[in-house]
Amino acid sequence: MVQVWNPNGKYRVVSTKPMPGTRWINLLIEQDCRVEICTRKKTILSVEDIIALIGDKCDGWLSCVYVSVFQLTEDWGETLFSALSRAGGKAFSNMAVGYNNVDVNAANKYGVAVGNTPGVLTETTAELAASLSLSAARRIVEADEFMRAGLYDGWLPNLFVGNLLKGQTVGVIGAGRIGSAYARMMVEGFKMNLIYYDLYQATRLEKFVTGMSVTYAEFLKANGEQPVTWKRAASMDEVLREADVISLHPILDKTTYHLVNKERLAIMKKEAILVNCSRGPVIDEVALVEHLKQNPMFRVGLDVFEDEPYMKPGLADLKNAVVVPHIASASKWTREGMATLAALNVLGKIKGYPVWSDPNRIEPFLNENVPPPAASPSIVNSKALGK
Numbered sequence: 001m002v003q004v005w006n007p008n009g010k011y012r013v014v015s016t017k018p019m020p021g022t023r024w025i026n027l028l029i030e031q032d033c034r035v036e037i038c039t040r041k042k043t044i045l046s047v048e049d050i051i052a053l054i055g056d057k058c059d060g061w062l063s064c065v066y067v068s069v070f071q072l073t074e075d076w077g078e079t080l081f082s083a084l085s086r087a088g089g090k091a092f093s094n095m096a097v098g099y100n101n102v103d104v105n106a107a108n109k110y111g112v113a114v115g116n117t118p119g120v121l122t123e124t125t126a127e128l129a130a131s132l133s134l135s136a137a138r139r140i141v142e143a144d145e146f147m148r149a150g151l152y153d154g155w156l157p158n159l160f161v162g163n164l165l166k167g168q169t170v171g172v173i174g175a176g177r178i179g180s181a182y183a184r185m186m187v188e189g190f191k192m193n194l195i196y197y198d199l200y201q202a203t204r205l206e207k208f209v210t211g212m213s214v215t216y217a218e219f220l221k222a223n224g225e226q227p228v229t230w231k232r233a234a235s236m237d238e239v240l241r242e243a244d245v246i247s248l249h250p251i252l253d254k255t256t257y258h259l260v261n262k263e264r265l266a267i268m269k270k271e272a273i274l275v276n277c278s279r280g281p282v283i284d285e286v287a288l289v290e291h292l293k294q295n296p297m298f299r300v301g302l303d304v305f306e307d308e309p310y311m312k313p314g315l316a317d318l319k320n321a322v323v324v325p326h327i328a329s330a331s332k333w334t335r336e337g338m339a340t341l342a343a344l345n346v347l348g349k350i351k352g353y354p355v356w357s358d359p360n361r362i363e364p365f366l367n368e369n370v371p372p373p374a375a376s377p378s379i380v381n382s383k384a385l386g387k
């Protein structure tokens, strides 16, 4: 049930799951850590399971399981942080960029550093959002099922007619790292016009699209095509009204819970495509199921669900929904990099290293040919802990 590496290591680091690659294990072993990896088949561990794993001596705690706050399991709050602290644990890291499953105030109370893994999953997650956009627009899953069922008996003018992306408007809600990467892909790749909404101005994205639309505009015009346009929306509703494809990329907190609800679904275009690779509860999934039933031309691509791992009743039966099991960050390079960043977050705390200055620039930690910087790549509560 628990695999142990370097049993005589001075510091104990526990991972709730086997994580991809071996670099993360080697980096910990090189620094005198004993690495314990829980190999239980159970996907989501309960608070009791985790307390048993923590035991009574734990210098770092590495969790690779992300769970939504709406699941009661692996909800890192008061109980787990106090157990970790009693065992001498000083650090915890999600193997994820999102940390809505973590009660950071509870971690602060016990002086536990909370790590996450930004940056390394930006492009991979954006690529999945792009894949879902295309799959929904061109009805790939429905068509695949049709072929496998042996139903194809010849080309027909009306067979699986979907939406063209070129020249349409892509809307991004939450234009942070992943939202911006997705926006660039859709503008560059499919010549879509962009409208975005975020609490803050996405300066780098704007510069990119502006630069691109200026030089690219000449090229497109010279080739008899329309240049792409972009704008920052004053409200989220403006994006919902105007865009043909909308992708959600905000964090999950109380401001984004059920951000897309019945009323907001109603203002979207009847043939719009909605993609969610952020967190399930950003959409009111019951309202979404009803909307999909009432509007068969409205399509969704979902990587995340409100009650993960479950889907709300009715969703699985709908042809206008493409659903995948929270795999947005699942490329080999990214998952191995996430494991490395998570391990280095706890190792940095064990070694007393400072926190890396810019969690958006984590490349130096990912170069396998040189030792990583002596720093924790990303600790979300470093200020609260006075680091």
Ligand SMILES: NC(=O)c1ccc[n+]([C@@H]2O[C@H](COP(=O)([O-])OP(=O)(O)OC[C@H]3O[C@@H](n4cnc5c(N)ncnc54)[C@H](O)[C@@H]3O)[C@@H](O)[C@H]2O)c1
Pocket: 097, 098, 099, 118, 119, 121, 125, 173, 174, 175, 176, 177, 178, 179, 197, 198, 199, 200, 249, 250, 251, 252, 255, 256, 277, 278, 279, 303, 304, 326, 327, 328, 329
């Ligand atoms: N499905 C997956 O496997 C997967 C993978 C990676 C990340 N994620 C999710 O994506 C989220 C975003 O990741 P990121 O690295 O781009 O983070 P980020 O912090 O760079 O971007 C989040 C953006 O959301 C914006 N935002 C916050 N509240 C908002 C609101 N009320 N309205 C509009 N915008 C708001 C922020 O200003 C920020 O620009 C993560 O927190 C995580 O939950 C999911």
Ligand SMILES: O=C(O)[C@H](O)CO
Pocket: 066, 095, 096, 097, 098, 099, 121, 328, 329
């Ligand atoms: O927040 C995250 O990083 C995802 O949910 C897992 O990749």
